[in-house]
Amino acid sequence: MEYAAAKSSICRQCGHYFSPFAPKPELKLHAKEEAPALENSSILHRFEDFWKRQRSSIIECFECNRKQQVCGAATSTICPACSAHIDLRDYKITGGFSRTIRTRGDVHLTAKGDLSSSGVICRSALIEGRLRGNLHCDDTATINFSGKIPGSLSARHVIVKRKADIHCFRRVRVGTIEIKGKMSGEIIAQTMVAVHKKGSLEGDVTAKAITVEKGGMFSGLLVIGQANLAQGELLPEQKPVAESMPEADISGAAPQRVPAT
Template sequence: MEYAAAKSSMCRQCGRSFTPFAPKPILKLRTTEEAPAPETSSSIFGKLEDFWKRQTSSVVECFECKRKQQVSGAATSTICPSCSTHIDLRDYKITSGFSRSIRTRGNVHLSGKGDLASSSVECQSALIEGRLRGNLHCDTATINYSGKIPGRISARHIIVDRKADVHCFRRVHAEHIEIKGRMSGEIIAQSVTVHRKGSLEGDVAARSISVEKGGMFSGQLAIGQIGFAQGELLGKEKPTALRSTESSFQDAVARPLPAT
């Protein structure tokens, strides 16, 4: 019996070549002239996204020497031309328990079912929707989570979303914090903004604080020199600055101070 799609064959008795019978009508074979099946919408969107990434570029900073370079948006990693350090550019999405260290110039998304217990997570931006028990350091951190955060957060810009209701056990370091939801804990920052319907409760040490109409702040407040240079992350501040901040909290009146 010959293969159904065979176009020629050879007789086993006389050795002559011949054309076998045509396949049955019920068997439909796709030839080269036929158009392939249309691709699904997800694959089309994926190709468009890949094409867009190839057309765009971004500037990344080396982890070690802080040199900046321009890379393609489709790149997943690069090498620093100055110190040859490997720079990861991939995005990470945490959907379950995760405890390994992450060091990337991409984004990290901690989903609602995720549990991030890494000792060190460094990324460009982070979206926190699940439980954070590790140490997070990034440029921009968006918190959209309700519950307790036992981990440590340090970032240039922190946004507490409107639906968030978080209690931070450890001190939060940032250059600027925007509070649109509810937050409680100890904050050290350059500036703090409590938006309308936002609520902040705890100890705050900052150079400036702004509470919009409809927002609320209660706790101890220390305004003035924090002890770090402009543009420098608070995670690198000197121990003397921390001692001066703690003494400011001890000298403050130990009663809630509602903002007006």
């Protein structure tokens, strides 16, 4: 450290004199000029962004089931009743993913994706990759891959695409289901099961109605009725035979003599 009023000083390494307060030449660094980002000026993307900001949707709280209206551009919100956080983001899975997802947005599992989450709750889902966890959709679940689904699957509406070939180990609970490809497993539907042309379904089905188009195939046990009925409840209750036969009234009858033999 040098004295503030010093005019010159000596270097302790080489012994030369120098002025400690002489102006130093500025270092000029030639920074690499970055190319400006290309702005997406397509009319289609501008229209999609505008439409997403203008539209609104009705969502339901995960905790208290209270419904509220939110803007389409929002990524999250808070329930006005219980102050719980509600995720509104869309998820696109292109690789291995094992975290739990609970959103009111959409989930897209690409062909190279591997979803092994213990629980996934979303509005709608497009499954094109490997699904090893549990999936619940409030709206539509579209399946377009070939493989096994060891977890549970539930949705309001399920579509099995033409090129799909899936095997479900656990019960599939749906409102309605359309099978255009191949599927094997047990289905419990609230309304209808539809097997389209060239579609194939193998397994037990419980639904209120089923349609199999010409060229489609169904193999399994079919129960038409309510999903919560047991096998014994499907049959009408029958009274015992002993109760149906009238008993003879012998209280007022006169005694009869039996002839001696």
